[in-house]
Amino acid sequence: MPEVALEARGLHCGYDGRLVLSGVDLALAHGEFAGLIGPNGSGKTTLVRALAGRLPAQSGEVLLDGAPMAAMARREVARRLAVVPQISTPPFEFTVREVVAMGRTPHLGRLQAERAEDREAVARALALTDVAALANRPVTELSGGEYQRVVIARALTQEAPVMLLDEPVSHLDIGHQVEILELLVRLNRDEGRTILAVSHDLNLAARYCDRLIALEQGRVVASGAPEEIITDALIERLYDCAVLIDAGPTGRPRVTLLGGDAR
């Protein structure tokens, strides 16, 4: 197996002629837990969609396990790569269990009924994301945080070695934020899953990720260990906001906002 799980080479992508990604080079090693940071409009969500093959590359390419993703069958990609998109509640009253079970779609044939292993994957994902108690509730009745965990559970049932998550904890209270991030750490450490998570919370990103990748105006401008990326100079440049950075009690960098006037 090649060392690189997912790779973007010279990736240019956009919508309706407007270029959002202008030459992204990025490689995720197998077993890596990386965080993607950057200001609004820097192209984080677009990059996630492009890495998942949802947006066609205008030039450059995405490689999954060393092979061009654009030439792979969709089902095959979905067995190897799961995505947690930013959430929007569906218009139909599927139950939590039904939505989570749809994660098995790439593993099931057209008329194939769910097998024991499929039901086990669903039960496990429901338990890991703390939504088992909601299993029979319609998703239309859930809070944003509850539905976010359901979407993560659905991605888990895909049992894909690579996971991309677009702001997976943005709607969660701090208790569930830590719970989900520690779940991702366990999946990464114990099962060797490769994870790339977009985050606006620099402290959480620094706390849980092995590596941070900074995106600015559609390009990767920095990549490295949290200590190398979470620096006054880079964070102030990226977000145009004064910060104080010190070592937090966890040993990882800690960001304190000082506000725009403090410069």
Next chain:
Amino acid sequence: MVGVVLLAALAVTAALSLSLGAADLSPHAAALSVLSRVPGLGGLEPGLSSAQQTIVFELRLPRLALALLVGGALAIAGVVMQAFFQNPMAAPSIIGVSAGASLGATVAVVSGVSIGVAGLGAVPPAAFVGALLATGIVYVLSRRGGGTPVGVLLLTGIAMGSLLSAAAALVLVTGQDPTRRDLDQVVYWMLGSVAGRTWGHVLLLLLYAGVAGALTMLFARELNVLSLGDDTAHYLGLNVEQVRLTVLALASLLTAAAVAVSGVIGFVGLIVPHLMRIVAGPDHRVLIPAAGVAGGVLLAMADVLARLIAAPAEVPVGIITSLLGAPFFLYLLHRRREYGM
């Protein structure tokens, strides 16, 4: 459980539909007379005269079969369109698809091309083209950044529906012999009716709607995933554009087949998917067959009412479905918290 209730409703509807009308027969005798033709049950003695037998077999049975098939096809088309648009207010008659099929069908009827079964061979393909074009245009015009907001979809559909209905009416009126224009025929077409149809119509519809309905079942899992949104469907391994085109074609085919034999019957494709989602759930593997049966039952019952409400005259069954469906539609609109304009 839902299946048992639906099948019971189907049996009751069939008995009522065969026995009620201008010539009242007992449901018992009507049912016996049908069963007596089933191979192996020849010993049953329904006690009907040969005129009554003719009423049952040449008038009411094809009419019942046609109502069941048209209602089922429209309901399944509604289910598919709601998943396609990721919008529970979509339905063939509401977003102009039935009107598109109607225009295609009227052009074929008036131009006098007559091939195949019941001289109707050219009508369903023409209706199919009209339905497909109407759906495609409404889809393109109402798409806003990866979704179809309810308000935009409904307004676009209403405008398209008005345009295409007017065009169909114009074709029907101007296409008739100018010395004896028959507006009744136009009214019956525009409001939809299953009266006066033959076994030929039934066979034609069975062919088209049966094939399209069976194919739709094959896409049940994809429809589930598609109703979570295009991005999610893609991430779960669907080839979204390909699936979208396929189910769009199937919904258009179901609508077109129904419209080709019965004109434009409104609201069945809206009411039935909604009610069946409540009783059978949104999983398309169950929803599609449930809606197929319930749509048939609803339309056959509406047809019984259409025969009785102004007896001895009949009203087009589309009047009944609109009388039931339009208030239901208003209720659904009222209940929505946001309109997505």
